[in-house]
Amino acid sequence: MSLLIHSMSEFSDIILGCMHAADASNLVEVGAEFGGMSQQLAAYAQLKQGHLTSIDPTPQPEFIAWADGCKSATHIALPSLEAMPTLANVDAWVIDGDHNYYTVSNELRIADELAQRDGRPLLAFLHDVSWPTARRDMYYAPERIPAEWRHPHSFEGGAFLGQSELRPHRGFRGMGNFAFATHEGGPRNGVLTAVEDFLDAARTPDRALAFAHVPAVFGLGIVFDSSAPWAADVAQIVHPYHDNALMASLELNRLRNYLAVIDWQDRQAA
Template identity: 55%
Template sequence: MTDLYLHSMAEFSGIILPALELAEARTICEIGAEYGGMSMQLAEFTEKHHGRLISIDPAPKKMFLDWVNLTPHVEHVAHNSLEALDHVATADAWLIDGDHNWHTVYNELEKVDEICSREGKPLLIFMHDVGWPCAFRDLYYAPEDIPEEFRHPHSYEGGALPGQSNLAYGRGVTGAKHFAWALREGGPRNGVKTALVDFVAERSTERDDLAYVEIPAVLGLGILFSTTAPWSEKLADFLIPYHQNELLATLERNRLASYLRVIDLQVDLARRQTA
């Protein structure tokens, strides 16, 4: 089932790596490593360009840990992102794919922006999960780490379904007790895309120099970058064909519908076997 549900940022490597090349990125910071699928490709890129990779993840999989111990130009920071970012000096590009909730993502964006402003670097951020199901619904790996005023009522049991605000039970994409969903979709301070929109709106009151591209595939990739960067025009030309591409959006809707149908069939089969 996991193989049917493409969910890794690594699926976008054919876009992310050329974009990093255009931006002449050398030091890269990623938030969220999991198995290291994207990390390994970023490590190869940075080694080729005599750069380095900073990978932030408090609890990656053993496969990543085994690999990173043999990869000297990769620094693994085993702390949560909001703590770790206080100790990251600089980076040319950032990949955000950690905890998918408003509080975490909004503050990650704020901290990255502060670092770039301090170091005089243009902003270049790749954000995963800006599409369904995390765009407008918080996901919590560790709800207790989210301050109460930013933590929505949530459940480890319910499943998310497209077009349905309330969680379903016995259906939909569930956390299989590994993570919790906010009970309802939408509303203030709820979801990854909401965090992005709120960050851009607040930052624009001070300076309006950001461009945003969204690729509607594999749970959604958002790319936020400074229009004042010397490479911004080349990057925009490369990314524009993917931006809100209707064919990609249609394929993504079909992919998710097919996956959810498989879940329904599995649930029905399990019920019949139990009966």
């Protein structure tokens, strides 16, 4: 059994509670993996007589088997930036795909453009807005990122808390499954940086987007239109968790313990 708690489904009470407050029924998920969160979203959509569209070019076989038999869910096997522009009338987005500045910036931009085109308030949930990808890009498929947006990266280097540079074959790493940018921080680097820049660009005298940050399980971000009729209800749900100091302290302790386990495993393997 894995010791790492990493799934977005850990936030399901918050996410589904906000969706219920916003009366959302037409849902889009970016990044399915095994489908743990997908199943909860599809069940919610079915109760609301809505539908879930799940975008993932290479999900796990378990998800594909489930999606094939689920009437309230549709799987689109394309990268998010190709699939999202084809959609319409989306009530809520759950974004947990490729965790890098270029991808997340464009996912938010497209979601916002569609929301304004269709006359619907923006409601988006984003995973991995905390360490290690808050200020450091992660690439599952670096070749999909234009060169001018792609940082130098490593599939073998591992991240450590409080350290910008990666360490080869040490620390929190993808073991060949994903690459980290070789440095942390700076412009156009990381998921939280992408969210902050999007919020700055989207702000106008007539429109403001609110943001809440739940600092646990790699971080949940909630972006929503503060002028939406349901905005106060969503804000009431997320406010106790926003930048919660106790949760942040527990998450830091969890990460330190997990990095210690990785170090023990590396020493044993050596």
